[in-house]
Amino acid sequence: MVVAWHRPTKAIIHKKAITENVANEVSRLSDKELFAVVKANGYGHGAVETAKAAEAGGASGFCVATLDEGIELREAGFVQPILVLNMVPVDALTLAVIHDLSITAGNEEWLEHVTGYLEERHLEHPLKLHLKVDTGMGRIGFRSSVEVNAAVNYLQNSSVLEWEGIFTHFSTADQADTSYWEKQNKRFLEVIENLPELPRYIHSSNSATALWHEQAPGNMIRYGVAMYGLNPSGHELAEVYPLRPALELVSELIQVKKLPAGEGISYGETYVTPKEEWIGTVPIGYADGWLRKMQGFSLLIEGVYCETVGRVCMDQLMVRLPYELPVGTKVTLIGQSGEEEITMQDVADQMETIHYEVACILGPRIPREYQE
Numbered sequence: 001m002v003v004a005w006h007r008p009t010k011a012i013i014h015k016k017a018i019t020e021n022v023a024n025e026v027s028r029l030s031d032k033e034l035f036a037v038v039k040a041n042g043y044g045h046g047a048v049e050t051a052k053a054a055e056a057g058g059a060s061g062f063c064v065a066t067l068d069e070g071i072e073l074r075e076a077g078f079v080q081p082i083l084v085l086n087m088v089p090v091d092a093l094t095l096a097v098i099h100d101l102s103i104t105a106g107n108e109e110w111l112e113h114v115t116g117y118l119e120e121r122h123l124e125h126p127l128k129l130h131l132k133v134d135t136g137m138g139r140i141g142f143r144s145s146v147e148v149n150a151a152v153n154y155l156q157n158s159s160v161l162e163w164e165g166i167f168t169h170f171s172t173a174d175q176a177d178t179s180y181w182e183k184q185n186k187r188f189l190e191v192i193e194n195l196p197e198l199p200r201y202i203h204s205s206n207s208a209t210a211l212w213h214e215q216a217p218g219n220m221i222r223y224g225v226a227m228y229g230l231n232p233s234g235h236e237l238a239e240v241y242p243l244r245p246a247l248e249l250v251s252e253l254i255q256v257k258k259l260p261a262g263e264g265i266s267y268g269e270t271y272v273t274p275k276e277e278w279i280g281t282v283p284i285g286y287a288d289g290w291l292r293k294m295q296g297f298s299l300l301i302e303g304v305y306c307e308t309v310g311r312v313c314m315d316q317l318m319v320r321l322p323y324e325l326p327v328g329t330k331v332t333l334i335g336q337s338g339e340e341e342i343t344m345q346d347v348a349d350q351m352e353t354i355h356y357e358v359a360c361i362l363g364p365r366i367p368r369e370y371q372e
């Protein structure tokens with residue numbers, strides 16, 4: 001994928017915001033470490049630069065989703081613990097050992113395959129594993145204390161596997177109704193209580209759990225979306241402390257014209273100028289993750305909301321301007337302009353989704369510009 005450096009559309013990432021969000025959370029944690037979750041290219045913000053910003057705020061480790069994401073961090077020079085939150089194909093595990101990446105184990109059968117594979121390879125170090133407990137997410141993990149303890153026993157007797165951690169994941173920590181959260185918490189506590197010994201890391205908190213369930217068990221938290229300045233619950237729960245959004249999405253007007261009444265705009269002629277209007281063209285479209293659902297959404301130009309008229313194209317969209325503006329005028333798609341602000345949540349509301357998704361689908365074509 002080639003990055004469109006020669007186009008005025010860019011995402012500006014404020015690293016200080018990430019550092020501040022992490023530092024604010026670290027200051028609330030008396031006896032827990034913070035691992036920054038930088039999977040999916042740092043939720044679209046860029047994994048390596050985000051990890052640096054999080055490190056500056058006090059993160060002592062990182063979580064990623066894939067082996068390759070872990071290798072990216074190692075190649076960038078990070079020496080902290082890195083946990084791959086998913087299971088990894090057995091034949092890729094040599095790389096996990098070489099790069100000292102900790103891997104998630106979710107069932108006994110996988111452990112047995114891994115053992116057979118590693119025993120044949122005679123690597124210098126054992127593979128570090130975190131056991132995942134499925135307490136009600138229904139995704140991956142051991143389902144009971146009996147299963148977990150069998151796995152622990154298996155690891156204790158293995159020379160190629162090292163038991164480094166145990167964890168679970170809550171599915172409703174971002175909701176006001178805490179009943180299902182409590183059910184999951186109870187299950188996890190039972191598993192921990194029944195363990196024959198405790199590993200180095202015990203963890204259960206994503207951002208929402210860290211923010212709204214401080215009492216959650218563990219000595220480490222997996223801090224993701226809140227680090228980017230986004231409220232994990234969307235509109236549902238109030239922020240515990242102000243989260244500072246890290247990403248700004250901006251572009252420029254590349255053409256401005258005055259149209260008479262009755263002119264069609266974009267594919268399908270879904271918008272026809274009702275009167276004489278100034279129309280501006282902005283070089284961003286659905287190929288950049290700015291979906292067709294964004295038709296009708298207002299962008300900010302000089303602090304004034306300007307509606308997206310007609311369909312969003314693959315690479316461009318059109319806005320109705322309040323008055324004639326010069327080509328090159330800044331357009332804010334996410335961020336502040338004058339007294340006004342468009343948040344990632346506003347975009348998510350328009351797309352009828354969550355801000356996590358908006359951040360992740362911002363296309364690789366959009367350059368990320370980092371500000372210290």
Ligand SMILES: *Cc1c(COP(=O)(O)O)cnc(C)c1O
Pocket residue numbers: 037039085169205206207208222223224225226232
């Ligand atoms: C993505 C992820 C996190 C981070 O979640 P946020 O809601 O972004 O804080 C934590 N744990 C696991 C297992 C994850 O997959």
